[in-house]
Amino acid sequence: MKKVLAIFLAFIIGLSMSAQIQNKLLGFTLGSTTKAEVYEKYKNEKHFMEKSDSYSVGGTIEFAGQKWNITTFTFYHDRLLSVQFSLIDLGTSISIMDSTWDYLRLTLLDKYGDFNYYSTSEYLLFQDNKTHLALSYLYSGKNKALSLIYSDGALKEQKRQAEEGEL
Numbered sequence: 001m002k003k004v005l006a007i008f009l010a011f012i013i014g015l016s017m018s019a020q021i022q023n024k025l026l027g028f029t030l031g032s033t034t035k036a037e038v039y040e041k042y043k044n045e046k047h048f049m050e051k052s053d054s055y056s057v058g059g060t061i062e063f064a065g066q067k068w069n070i071t072t073f074t075f076y077h078d079r080l081l082s083v084q085f086s087l088i089d090l091g092t093s094i095s096i097m098d099s100t101w102d103y104l105r106l107t108l109l110d111k112y113g114d115f116n117y118y119s120t121s122e123y124l125l126f127q128d129n130k131t132h133l134a135l136s137y138l139y140s141g142k143n144k145a146l147s148l149i150y151s152d153g154a155l156k157e158q159k160r161q162a163e164e165g166e167l
Contacts, residue, residue, distance in 0.1 A: 021112055021131040022150065025083050026063065028073075030131060031152035033080040038073045061085070064107075064148065066100060074151075076159045082151035089144040097144050101137045104148065108135055132156060 023030045028038060038055055042048055047058030054074045061071040068085040075081055089097055105124055109117075112133065118125040124135040134149045 020128045021115060021126055021133050023131045023152065025150055026061065028080055028083070030080050030082070030150060031155050035075045035078050035080075038075075038080065042073075064104065066104075076155050079155060080152070081155045081159065082149055085148040087146040088140060094144060097137075097146060101135075101146055104135055104146070108133070127153060129153065 027041070035055075039050075042055060042057050045057050045060055047056075047060065049056040049058070053076070054072055056070055056072045058070050059067070061068055063071070063085055066085070066087065069088045069090065070084075070086045072084040072086070073080060073082075074084070087097070087100065108124060108126065109119075112126045115126045115128050117127075122137050126133040130153055132149075132151045132153050134147070134151075136145075136147045136149075138145055138147075
């Protein structure tokens with residue numbers, strides 16, 4: 001009986017350690033990919049915008065079956081902190097935006113429903129011990145915006161502590 005219990009516990013622990021929210025996106029790994037690696041891949045894109053702590057690429061990146069208007073890569077200490085995929089209503093039918101929200105929300109709940117999450121009519125948040133994932137559907141000015149954000153939990157916490165220390 002002890003042997004069966006030990007095998008069962010090892011299986012459960014192994015399962016919980018192997019299950020995680022995706023932290024590899026578009027060939028990059030949150031928390032370890034450098035700014036130079038992202039720059040090298042996207043520098044020649046027509047709608048490439050560079051800021052001190054981020055790069056944005058417009059209208060060319062497809063992820064989760066969706067072509068996103070803007071994809072933003074944010075960095076902290078030269079490592080990939082987050083990837084934000086944004087779909088902004090620029091004449092798109094609201095029913096298409098609503099359908100995309102429903103599809104992504106249900107897919108994420110199905111895939112990551114066992115993870116710590118918070119949900120409202122406009123937000124869906126998940127996190128494991130490495131990765132944070134947020135889906136939001138809000139108004140941005142007069143336009144409706146859908147965002148899917150993956151971020152590295154450890155880098156996010158380092159940044160928060162550094163900013164808190166500045167106060």
